[in-house]
Amino acid sequence: MTKSPQDPRDRTYSISELAGEFDVSSRTIRFYEEKRLISPKRGKGNQRRYTKRDRARLKLILRGKRFGYSLDEIAEMIGMTDVDFNEVDQIKKSLVYGEKKLAEIRNRIEELRLLEHDLLNVKARLEGRLVQIEAESASTE
């Protein structure tokens, strides 16, 4: 299986296509470019063309944001995926950094479980209270 001249995987996107898909403004995407988080090529008339890879990157940025990471932190994380694939030291550093991030993520998952647990408790108490109120009103009818 080789690539034909017009492989569908070579598809690119305009800025507003991506903006629409991910529900952010074009300005936002350009802003990410200013901050060097993403670097699309330019096509006809100097317009930005985003590859699938660019698209995946944007997705990652937005995902990071949803977890409260700042753009600077995300830039670091992304840097990790852009390691010069030949520099041994770089690779080793990236692995260490990656381990840290993994630990962080696992921590967050744990914390979310705790939060879920808290909310379930509140819910149980509220439901209990509802039953109680019903019982009371039934006894006074």
Place this chain on the structure above:
Amino acid sequence: MTKSPQDPRDRTYSISELAGEFDVSSRTIRFYEEKRLISPKRGKGNQRRYTKRDRARLKLILRGKRFGYSLDEIAEMIGMTDVDFNEVDQIKKSLVYGEKKLAEIRNRIEELRLLEHDLLNVKARLEGRLVQIEAESASTE
């Protein structure tokens, strides 16, 4: 088991105690008060005294922040825990809201798993590359 006049559970905290414990500034805690996220009583000389309940609330606020929730969103969530315990409609509304939040949390857990997965992939590729480099250098020694 009843409460003695000086039950240790009645312990309160000063603002800097909490600030120290949670590693935020006093200003930050006061700011949360401005935004009505927390409402400590005042003690001697008009100083803020935080109960265990206040402390738990602060913890919740900070946890929410770590997940990228804005203070306004956190205010809403907290509102849920302060429901008037006698208003049936309020309780029902809170339950619906709680369900939404639970779904959100479960989504986030899923997304974090995906992120973890992505990072593990990157890691595997980097490690593979390391082995490859070693093999190359060994063959040219």
Place this chain on the structure above:
DNA sequence: GGGTACTATGACGTTAACGTAAACGTGATA
């Protein structure tokens, strides 16, 4: 080739979430 819909580049505006500094009160302690 004229309209219209999209895009690019500035540049300034806005908002949330604090930081920082001033000016002052309070409480324990030497």
Place this chain on the structure above:
DNA sequence: TATCACGTTTACGTTAACGTCATAGTACCC
């Protein structure tokens, strides 16, 4: 009672992350 360490309010400053123009080029369609 003077000196701290800590607290209070008020107010202005700062930064990240965009929003919102204005101005101008471009592209596709009839």
